[in-house]
Amino acid sequence: MNTNAGLKWTDVQDIAVELAxxxxxxxxxxxxxxxxxxxxxxxxxxxxxxxxSNEKILEAIQAAWIEEVS
Structure with a gap:
């Protein structure tokens, strides 16, 4: 994760971890x-x-979140 700049929409996996x-x-x-x-x-x-953000980004985050908790 790029901690200097915080989370960006492109940090799909890191966002999924945070949501979990x-x-x-x-x-x-x-x-x-x-x-x-x-x-x-x-x-x-x-x-x-x-x-x-857009639907494609949100779908990617959702898929990563599902993977994170499974």
Whole structure:
């Protein structure tokens, strides 16, 4: 993880790890993208422009999160 600049949308795996740690009760298979987007933007380590995300990025994060908890 690039700790100097914080998490960016391209840090898919690192974001997935953070989401798994912050939301252990959640099954990532069933998270909707608006909720996930909000949770990512609320991560203390996140420092990217919220408007730069898109469905492809969120799908990649969701897939990495599923892999992280399985």
């Amino acid at each position: 740690e912050h939301h252990p009760e959640v099954d990532p298979q069933y998270v909707n993208f608006p909720d996930m987007h909000q949770w990512i933007c609320q991560l203390r380590e996140f420092s990217d422009d919220p408007q730069r």
